[in-house]
Amino acid sequence: MRKFNKGFTLVEIMIVVAIIAILAAIAIPNFIAYRNESQGNACVGNMATIKTAAETYLTKHPGTAPTADNLVNSDGTGLLKTMPKCPKSGGDYTISLTADGAIEVTCATHNADGSEASSGSSTPEP
Numbered sequence: 001m002r003k004f005n006k007g008f009t010l011v012e013i014m015i016v017v018a019i020i021a022i023l024a025a026i027a028i029p030n031f032i033a034y035r036n037e038s039q040g041n042a043c044v045g046n047m048a049t050i051k052t053a054a055e056t057y058l059t060k061h062p063g064t065a066p067t068a069d070n071l072v073n074s075d076g077t078g079l080l081k082t083m084p085k086c087p088k089s090g091g092d093y094t095i096s097l098t099a100d101g102a103i104e105v106t107c108a109t110h111n112a113d114g115s116e117a118s119s120g121s122s123t124p125e126p
Contacts, residue, residue, distance in 0.1 A: 039088040040114030046084035047093060047105040047112070053079040054095050054103045065097050086110065 054066040056079055064070075072078040085091065089109040096104050111117050 036088070036116070037114070040110050040116070042087045043107050043110040044112070044114045046086070047107060049084060050080070050093055050095060051103050051105045054105065058103065066095055066103070068092070068095065071095075 050071070053071045057066040057070055058064070061070075068083050070078075071080045072083050084093070086093070086107050086109050091108050094106045094108075096106070098104050106112075107117070109117055
């Protein structure tokens with residue numbers, strides 16, 4: 001009688017696992033970088049949306065600094081349906097008027113260009 005050996009050897013399985021591990025080591029950091037970049041871009045878009053709504057509010061109510069409550073009404077009649085949150089941290093945006101009367105919207109997590117804001121103090125610990 002003939003005996004047929006079916007299946008893979010241990011060495012073949014180890015080679016396949018090693019190849020998958022190498023591909024994962026390359027792909028996962030790229031995926032994380034792309035996700036962070038997209039969250040930064042979404043944050044910039046949210047800040048632009050809030051700034052436009054705040055400028056519209058300021059046009060309708062001159063001299064009154066817009067707040068999140070002014071832009072979103074509970075009955076849905078506000079300039080924004082809901083106040084956006086930062087996609088990375090889930091934090092709120094800060095709306096302020098500059099000295100020259102311009103609207104400034106900031107995020108604690110991202111800079112205006114979408115890059116990550118530095119966290120912590122700039123002085124090194126001993």
